Amino acid sequence: MGHLVHKLRNYGRGLTHYVRQGMIDPLPIRHYFKGYTLSKGGRDMKAAMDVALVGLPQGMAFAAMAGLDSIYGIMAATVGTFIAPLFTRCSLTVSGPSNATAFMLASFFLASDPSIHDHPEIFVPLIVFLAGLICVIGAFVKATEMLQFVSRSVLVGYVTGAATLIIASQLRYVMGIHDVDAGSTFFSMSSAILDHLDRIQWQPIVLGTLSFLMFIPLKKYFKFLPAFAIILVVMSILNWLLCMPWTGAAFTDVRMLRDFTMSDLVLTPPDITQVGAHFAELFPIVIGIAFLSTLEQTVMSKTLSAKTGEPLNLNQDTFAVGMANIGSSLTTSLPCSASLTRSVLNYNSGAATRFSGVFCGLLCLGIVFILANVPLISCIPHSVLAALVLANAVSLFDLKLLRICFRSTPGDATVLIITFCASLLLPLHVAIFVGVIISVSLFLRKAARPELVEYTFDDEGTLLKLPDKEKRLPQISIVHVEGDLFFGASDLFRKQVSRIAEDPALAVIILRMRNARNLDATSVCSLEELIKFTREKGRHLIISGASREVFRILRKSGVLEVLQEGCPKGQSNIFLIEPKNPNMSTRKALLRAQTLLGTRNADISIYTTKTVEPA
Helix, strand or coil, X not given: CHHHXXXXXXXXXXXXXXXHCCCCCCXXXXXXXXXXXXXXXXXXXXXXXXXXHHHXXXXXXXXXXXXXXXXXXXXXXXXXXXXXXXXXXXXXXXXXXXXXXXXXXXXXXXXXXXXXXXXXXXXXXXXXXXXXXXHHHXXXXXXXXXXXXXXXXXXXXXXXXXXXXXXXXXXXXXXXXXXXXXXXXHHHHHHHHHHCHHHCCHHHHHHHHHHHHHHHHHHHHCCCCCHHHHHHHHHHHHHHHHCCHHHCCCCCCCCECCCCCHHHHCCCCCCCCHHHHCHHHHHHHHHHHHHHHHHHHHHHHHHHHHHHCCCCCHHHHHHHHHHHHXXXXXXXXXXXXXXXXXXXXXXXXXXXXXXXHXXXXXXXXXXXXXXXXXXXXXXXXXXXXXXXXXXXXXXXXXXXXXXHHHHCCHHHHHHHHHHHHHHHHCCHHHHHHHHHHHHHHHHHHHHCCEEEEEEEECCCCCEEECCHHHCCCCCEEEEXXXXXXXXXXXXXXXXXXXXXXXXXXXXXXXXXXXXXXXXXXXXXXXXXXXXXXXXXXXXXXXXXXXXXXXXXXXXXXXXXXXXXXXXXXXXXCEEECCCCCCCHHHHHHHHHHHHHHCCCCCXXXXXXXXXXXXX
């Protein structure tokens, strides 16, 4: 019992040490009050005003993209923007709604059953809360480090596919086609437009086209201006004028956005009781949004840190985006993550500290109270907002990145095409993981194909590759094990070494594991099977150059006892690396092999590993 308690205590200490390595600060903003000056405050307030003018209209657009009322995007641009700077490490990132997570949410609702689809006021806050909770947990267990396995081809394929879907989904609103079941895939949305061409209205097309044409020069030549806000105001005034009797009142039937009231701003905790009944439906979308939010936050943190010189702590930033989502879930809010547009605008506007985000959230909150009491949103035509969403989607097509990913390697092109096609055919929260799985599979396939090559010495003492036709029959074989011995490579490695052990003249195999990395349970089991196999064949197996980490894994797993079986006192079948003399462990292993053979004259064959690219 005492031994079990001791083991549990050691595991607890190890877990505590692991969590502490994440270096999560519960409230980093408390360190920035000291030394905060009026000068910094002025710079932060100016940047906050610039970001607010962009953030609120963008939030409305992303809510429309998700098929939800404007209040969802507005509250995300308010609450998420305010909360994230309290916890983030990268001080100038601005959190809030994003087009990728908004359309992922839209894709989920379009594919869900009516019990979920008809109640976004229940399930949107619940999804946002659970996604935030997963981000917080992921920050403490350092799950952010896993994002390095997501290739750029996955992201480019996903963003391109999502942009294509956004265009298909918003095009019908620009045409004035409303209240149509368009499905959740690109082809069903396109089919819905073709089937309802008789319902097209020319008035929304006029407003949408003018909005799109205004957006292009504003984004290209006047980047410092809040293009979304300007277009919404101008087109709303134009529509109001065209509704007047003296202009013919031809635009009176144009669909408008819906206002919200103070009752929509009440803080309400998410309904956790729905998780049990809808766990199977909610789990994929929650994981997808948490993954995408973390990914966007990480990309944005790296981008701004390169500009500002701030040290990175991606786990802290993941914690911040998690807290922003948990806070936003108390309101009718979209998921939150770092925004590229608003973060870069915050930096370019001269923001000095993280308080610019806090001020931006407070400014947005003031505007929200005004909009809740003054019916201004209902003055905005739906087709104008749809045209802005469509224009923003067009800007997501990055031809340069598409060319790089398509031409670099066949693997990158494959991942890009599969992810893009999956985005058009499947819900987005499923499509992104299809791309990730394909990308990781190709990586593992490359990393898990070692080949052992035999080397020998010529008469002059030069190490040369031995041709197959000149195979010798050595008594001692030194096998260099280099690279990753994770689960994907371990079985192939075991089979190749076992094939070497079939040599009838071979007596001792020395595994030189100086550069072996990433041993796991599978590779340790393979090593144990290899030890037993060589003994059945009457061979001896010795390990040289093992690191302390490899030794620790073998000792804790019990494989070290198997390796040392039958070893006389004072002798060993494993020799650790000596940093001052890396070859000493191999020399000791050779002396041990000579002892086992009972001779100091033996042929020696040397094997090393190389990675082979898949055909």
